[in-house]
Every structure is written in C-alpha cells, then in structure tokens.
Amino acid sequence: MKMQEHEDEQKRLEDEIYAWAKEYAEEHGWSLNYIEKQLKAVIRGLARNYIRHGERYCPCRIRSGDPDTDREIICPCIYHDEEIATQGHCHCNLFFDDKFFEELMKREKIPVPDHPIIENNHVDGNGNRD
Ligand code: SF4
Numbered sequence: 001m002k003m004q005e006h007e008d009e010q011k012r013l014e015d016e017i018y019a020w021a022k023e024y025a026e027e028h029g030w031s032l033n034y035i036e037k038q039l040k041a042v043i044r045g046l047a048r049n050y051i052r053h054g055e056r057y058c059p060c061r062i063r064s065g066d067p068d069t070d071r072e073i074i075c076p077c078i079y080h081d082e083e084i085a086t087q088g089h090c091h092c093n094l095f096f097d098d099k100f101f102e103e104l105m106k107r108e109k110i111p112v113p114d115h116p117i118i119e120n121n122h123v124d125g126n127g128n129r130d
Contacts, residue, residue, distance in 0.1 A: 006051075013047035014040075017056065021094060024076065030084060030095045034105070042094045046075055060092040 021043070025032050033039040045059025057063055058073040072078045080090040088100025 009051060010044075010047055013050055014043050017043050017046050017050075021075075025095055028095075029098075031098050031101060033089075033093050033096060034101060038093055042092045045092075058092060 021032055033042070042059060046056045049055065049057040049059060053063070055070070056075045057070060058075055058077050061073045061077070063070045063073065075094070077090075080095060083090045084095055084097050088104070089096045
C-alpha cells in the first residue's frame with residue numbers, strides 16, 4: 001500500500017472506530033475519554049492493529065499471536081465490563097463510567113466538560129477546550 005493510501009485507510013478506520021466506540025459507550029451509559037489526546041491515541045492504536053493484524057486488537061495488551069486466545073482482546077475486550085464496574089474505566093482509558101470520570105477531573109483540578117468529547121467540543125491533554 002502506498003503511503004498516502006495507507007494514511008487514508010488509517011484515517012478512515014479511525015473515524016469508523018470513533019463512531020462505533022461513541023455509539024457503544026452511549027448504549028451502555030458510559031462515556032468516551034474526555035481528554036482528546038488520550039482518546040485519539042487509543043483509537044489510533046485500534047486502527048493500526050486492524051490494519052496490521054486484521055482485528056481491532058486492544059492497543060494496551062500484548063497479543064499472544066494465537067487468534068483463538070487473542071479473540072479475548074478484540075475491542076471491546078472480555079475485560080472491559082468488569083474493569084469499568086470496578087475501576088471506573090477500561091484498561092486503555094477508552095470507556096469511562098461518568099461518575100468516576102467527574103471525580104477524577106475534580107481531583108486533578110481539570111474542568112469537567114459538559115459533554116463527552118465530540119468534534120466541536122475538544123479538550124486537549126491539559127483539559128483546555130479549543
Ligand atoms: S481495554 Fe478493552 S475495551 Fe478498552 S480499548 Fe482495550 S480492548 Fe477496548
């Protein structure tokens with residue numbers, strides 16, 4: 001694949017994964033990470049794994065190389081429900097329990113945005129809006 005085609009494909013997948021993740025979070029009453037820098041890094045990693053390995057493997061976990069075993073870490077991985085219930089977020093910080101996130105933002109003294117991150121309501125890694 002040529003460089004430009006590769007970049008276009010990566011971008012297309014990132015948009016697709018972002019749309020999927022947003023809908024999935026909403027269906028479950030969760031939010032995506034409000035911090036744009038972190039959110040983008042996870043989505044970029046998921047798209048990259050899809051291009052390289054053919055599945056949306058978790059970018060924060062190590063693949064064994066065995067497709068049967070690694071099925072467990074295709075996003076949404078088998079761990080995320082329990083992680084969100086017990087820690088307030090999944091291992092990669094993609095999906096968050098709203099209450100946990102608000103408390104975290106208060107503790108870190110980062111302004112809590114009104115809404116989860118959306119294209120016109122960006123919050124950067126320091127909690128600043130556009
Ligand atoms: S921890 Fe699980 S749910 Fe979160 S990004 Fe990784 S695979 Fe997806």
